[in-house]
Amino acid sequence: MAMLGRLPTKARLTSFGITLDDRCLFGCDVVETRNHVFLGCDFxxxxxxxxxxxxxxHRSGMDWEQELYWLVTRLNGKSLLVIVLKLAWNAFIYMVWRQMNARVFHGVDLTVDQVVVSIKDIVATRLKGKNVNFGDVVNKRLCIEWGLS
Incomplete structure (x- = not known):
């Protein structure tokens, strides 16, 4: 849904006449669009x-369109880094949207670090039991960072 721009962001809901306040839930004074929610917002x-x-x-994420282009053009192959990045991207989308819903419906405000830990847990769970070449320096570091060893 995120990729297709079909998530019920405040901007979309407002265009349907459903909501009055179209500002970002994370405290920005910006209209809440998909592009803003995912990578336009500081959170x-x-x-x-x-x-x-x-x-x-060692790079900073760009805006939604640029980051998506970067991911699509570089995430091919079967290396552990590619697999982790694909899983992490999906977990990122899921957890940011989940946090937005938690704020709206339950008044729960997670920190950036708490959301990162959840993403890390999702990726580690999906990769449990995967055979990894620990002789490879990149794989070894990834396993340590993501709690896969």
Whole structure:
């Protein structure tokens, strides 16, 4: 749904006449669109930057369109890094959206670090039991960072 732009962001709900306040839930004074929620907002950008650092990538996340292009053009192959990044991207989308819903419906405000831990747990759970070449320096570091060893 996120990839297709079909999530019920405040901007979409407002266009349907459903909500009055279209501002970002994470405290930004910006209209809540998909592009803003995922990487335009400081909260989500901080989470994604943590994920990139845990993958050993020393770059900052860009806006939604640029980051998606970067992922699609570089995430091919079967290396552990590619697998972790694909899982982490999906977990990132899921956890940011889940946190938005938790704020709206339950009044729960998780920190960036708490969301990162949840993403880490999701990735580690999906990779449990996977055979990993620990002789490879990148794989060894990834296993340590993501709790896979």
């Amino acid at each position: 989500s950008r901080s989470i994604w930057n943590h994920v990139l650092r845990m993958c050993g990538l």
